[in-house]
Amino acid sequence: MTKLQDVFNIYKDYVMPTYTKQPLVFVKGKGSYLWDIQGNKYLDFFPGWGVCNLGHCHPKVMSAVKDQVIKLIFVPNNYYNLPQAKLAQELNHWTKYPFKAFFCNSGAEANEAAIKFSRKFGKGKYEIITFDDSFHGRTLAALAATGQAKYQQGFAPMPEGFKRVKFNDLLAVKSALTSKTAAIMLELIQGEGGINIASRGFILNLRQLCDDENILLIIDEVQTGIGRTGKMFAWQNYGIVPDIFTMAKALGGGLPIGAMMVKKDISDCLTPGTHASTFGGGPLVAKAAVAVLRSIQKEKILSNVQKMSEYLHGKLQELKNKYPVIKEVRGLGMMWGVELKQEGKIIVEQCIKQGLLINCTHDTVLRLMPALNIGKTEINKAIKILDNVLKDTGPAPSKRLNDLKADGFRAINKKEGAG
Numbered sequence: 046m047t048k049l050q051d052v053f054n055i056y057k058d059y060v061m062p063t064y065t066k067q068p069l070v071f072v073k074g075k076g077s078y079l080w081d082i083q084g085n086k087y088l089d090f091f092p093g094w095g096v097c098n099l100g101h102c103h104p105k106v107m108s109a110v111k112d113q114v115i116k117l118i119f120v121p122n123n124y125y126n127l128p129q130a131k132l133a134q135e136l137n138h139w140t141k142y143p144f145k146a147f148f149c150n151s152g153a154e155a156n157e158a159a160i161k162f163s164r165k166f167g168k169g170k171y172e173i174i175t176f177d178d179s180f181h182g183r184t185l186a187a188l189a190a191t192g193q194a195k196y197q198q199g200f201a202p203m204p205e206g207f208k209r210v211k212f213n214d215l216l217a218v219k220s221a222l223t224s225k226t227a228a229i230m231l232e233l234i235q236g237e238g239g240i241n242i243a244s245r246g247f248i249l250n251l252r253q254l255c256d257d258e259n260i261l262l263i264i265d266e267v268q269t270g271i272g273r274t275g276k277m278f279a280w281q282n283y284g285i286v287p288d289i290f291t292m293a294k295a296l297g298g299g300l301p302i303g304a305m306m307v308k309k310d311i312s313d314c315l316t317p318g319t320h321a322s323t324f325g326g327g328p329l330v331a332k333a334a335v336a337v338l339r340s341i342q343k344e345k346i347l348s349n350v351q352k353m354s355e356y357l358h359g360k361l362q363e364l365k366n367k368y369p370v371i372k373e374v375r376g377l378g379m380m381w382g383v384e385l386k387q388e389g390k391i392i393v394e395q396c397i398k399q400g401l402l403i404n405c406t407h408d409t410v411l412r413l414m415p416a417l418n419i420g421k422t423e424i425n426k427a428i429k430i431l432d433n434v435l436k437d438t439g440p441a442p443s444k445r446l447n448d449l450k451a452d453g454f455r456a457i458n459k460k461e462g463a464g
């Protein structure tokens with residue numbers, strides 16, 4: 046068997062180092078658990094970076110893939126394929142409003158499609174208003190839409206036409222409007238931005254503004270979609286229907302798929318030849334996605350999210366009451382942020398050592414996005430580990446961020462350098 050160090054060496058020699066990596070090599074996953082190459086078991090509270098909403102290797106997804114892989118892996122989009130047709134139909138069952146789908150392979154690609162759609166639809170209007178702390182992907186237009194300068198550094202010039210304003214601020218949006226505005230694009234919960242939740246009033250007002258000004262409302266559901274917030278799509282929590290929404294991550298249950306959904310009555314402005322994606326909605330990934338959506342229904346996943354969300358929230362609040370280092374707990378469904386008064390990286394590292402996988406976003410926000418079929422047993426386990434870690438490693442509240450960087454973090458960063 047390949048040893049841990051051999052894997053690191055191969056990566057060092059042959060894989061581009063574009064990711065900060067944890068020194069872990071996973072070889073098996075089931076439900077909310079992962080096993081590493083040395084046989085250690087981990088409770089995964091950030092499965093697949095938001096991809097594995099049904100946990101790892103969900104049986105229905107596995108059998109859908111097995112069934113399809115021996116029949117037909119791929120046909121291009123100049124032919125019809127059955128799983129893609131079923132997937133588009135299934136998605137419409139969930140939207141409860143007529144939408145047409147464009148299938149692609151990732152979140153960035155789905156957002157690129159939405160940006161292109163807005164320009165075509167706008168007939169000369171091309172500006173898109175986006176928000177501070179947003180994240181829409183790494184391709185150039187999605188990056189230009191992203192409201193975090195750190196991701197854009199070194200890649201100038203950005204494509205034109207994006208105006209960024211403060212999140213949840215209607216006046217800021219209104220003052221950014223021009224006769225060239227084609228669309229407003231946002232996440233309802235900013236995931237990479239630190240779990241910031243759009244207020245209901247703001248979204249209702251945005252919808253009205255878009256209707257009044259004939260502007261498209263684009264919701265990026267790449268992280269919030271497929272049941273994450275307790276509804277199939279996060280916009281269903283707000284009582285609005287967007288003109289366009291985009292998805293990826295959890296849609297394929299681990300296989301790469303993205304989708305742009307456009308309201309049916311405006312969807313035909315992208316005509317044959319105006320946009321394409323070779324692999325988009327191929328039979329194998331589409332079959333997996335249908336299995337994901339049907340499992341969510343059959344296994345009553347959304348009601349589990351609603352129940353367990355309350356339970357997890359309660360437990361996180363208890364931690365907040367116990368540890369002054371926790372500034373705020375916020376989230377919805379199974380998407381939670383625990384904002385610290387210090388950097389969270391060291392907490393993540395210590396959790397890993399105790400067998401719990403979580404994430405830290407925006408430097409100070411611990412992000413918990415467990416599988417949607419999670420139960421109380423796993424939540425209790427995770428909370429116990431977090432409790433231990435906060436007790437053992439939480440520095441005195443007076444310890445400043447810079448002090449932390451100067452000592453503890455340096456050692457960890459060095460160790461992590463393999464990535």
Ligand SMILES: Cc1ncc(COP(=O)(O)O)c(C=O)c1O
Nearest residue numbers: 151152153180181182267268293
């Ligand atoms: C809200 C949001 N949009 C877009 C993306 C980009 O998705 P992908 O990495 O599949 O291109 C992400 C990825 O984290 C995301 O969270």
